[in-house]
Amino acid sequence: MSYSFIANLRELQSQKDLMRLSLYMPTNRGGLNRQEDLIQFKNLIQQVKSKLEEVDKDEANKILKEIERIRNDKNFWDQTKEGLALFISPKDVEVAYLRNEFKPSIYLGNEFYLLPLLAYYEELHEVIIADISKDSVDFFDANQFNAEALTLDPAIEVKDFSEIYDDLDAGSQVNVHSYGGRQEPGMHHGHRAAPEEKDLDRAKYFNYLHKKMQEVAKHYHRPILLAGTVENIGHYQKVNENSAIYYDSTIDKPFQSMDAKAKTKLLKETLSQNQQEFAKEKIDQIEKARNQGKVIHDFEEIKGLIHEGRIEEWVIQYFTDNLLDGEALNHWVIKAMDQGVKISLILEKVEGIKQQFSALLRY
Numbered sequence: 001m002s003y004s005f006i007a008n009l010r011e012l013q014s015q016k017d018l019m020r021l022s023l024y025m026p027t028n029r030g031g032l033n034r035q036e037d038l039i040q041f042k043n044l045i046q047q048v049k050s051k052l053e054e055v056d057k058d059e060a061n062k063i064l065k066e067i068e069r070i071r072n073d074k075n076f077w078d079q080t081k082e083g084l085a086l087f088i089s090p091k092d093v094e095v096a097y098l099r100n101e102f103k104p105s106i107y108l109g110n111e112f113y114l115l116p117l118l119a120y121y122e123e124l125h126e127v128i129i130a131d132i133s134k135d136s137v138d139f140f141d142a143n144q145f146n147a148e149a150l151t152l153d154p155a156i157e158v159k160d161f162s163e164i165y166d167d168l169d170a171g172s173q174v175n176v177h178s179y180g181g182r183q184e185p186g187m188h189h190g191h192r193a194a195p196e197e198k199d200l201d202r203a204k205y206f207n208y209l210h211k212k213m214q215e216v217a218k219h220y221h222r223p224i225l226l227a228g229t230v231e232n233i234g235h236y237q238k239v240n241e242n243s244a245i246y247y248d249s250t251i252d253k254p255f256q257s258m259d260a261k262a263k264t265k266l267l268k269e270t271l272s273q274n275q276q277e278f279a280k281e282k283i284d285q286i287e288k289a290r291n292q293g294k295v296i297h298d299f300e301e302i303k304g305l306i307h308e309g310r311i312e313e314w315v316i317q318y319f320t321d322n323l324l325d326g327e328a329l330n331h332w333v334i335k336a337m338d339q340g341v342k343i344s345l346i347l348e349k350v351e352g353i354k355q356q357f358s359a360l361l362r363y
Helices: 004-013 034-052 057-071 074-078 115-123 195-220 230-239 260-271 275-291 299-308 326-338
Strands: 020-026 083-088 093-098 105-109 127-132 137-142 147-149 174-177 187-190 224-227 311-317 342-346 357-361
Touching (some): 004 093, 004 115, 004 326, 020 034, 034 057, 057 083, 083 115, 115 326, 115 342, 127 195, 195 224, 195 230, 275 342, 275 357, 299 326, 299 357, 311 326
Parallel strands (some): 127 224, 311 342
Antiparallel strands (some): 020 083, 127 137, 137 147, 174 187, 311 357
């Protein structure tokens, strides 16, 4: 789970005695159908306007002023993706443009409502797709929902083959080599002249790419998912030893050549977390903790153990027919996170997990 954005919200939450508004809604990417988004935004705000009238007038006015500013900010709505999470207090605003739709909902209280965001980050599986050919590479920022072209940070420069090696000109695809040890201008050959020359050039470039991929993976803290023709992927993996920076699966076709529908289907199949496997891991952990007398299922007991700082991990079967009141659960999840508890949400119904809550104890 990624905590970077959530950590910002928790820091804002440390400011005591402030009213906080949390809003989730699906949006149209890039401002398309902006009017539809604005109508939905207005309808959600209407649901809490009466509540705002009941709280501190100064706090309510500051929140309403910020809502109005956002509603009229064209640039704000031009940046939308598939989902929007908005968090407003009288002192601060945090915005998350998210790449998955959310059920429209709004909450007003003394804490930000983070459960939908936690579920999003629990499910989210982010990678960098490297779409390689024999002489170039294109990068995409991707997860199981969608992908978009990635412009690398200027600190990382990944060049095409023609920019690195001694071509006669950028478009010729011809290299110059000196044979027989002579220092005079060499003989010419083209990439297409012989299969062995093409393989040598490709291996040279793929060795260069492998070094650069390590920089990319380290900079973005994500694994690299290779894409390209079966031939290029196979050659790349042959030239470079397996490395932890690469995702286990590959996309055995050029990613850019696929249409939007095919990309969406493939990303879902390749990157979606197997909830049943994830749940099985948690079942094994729970059983091991039970054998050691280190698991508690009762919510009231868990609340006390959170205060005592005794919980290592809290496994919650999140999507059930009788989930505990969301705002009450949200409150205790935030308390647990403040104590350094790992929160693991099971996002599908799993027969092996009979209890909604399983708190694994430190001691």
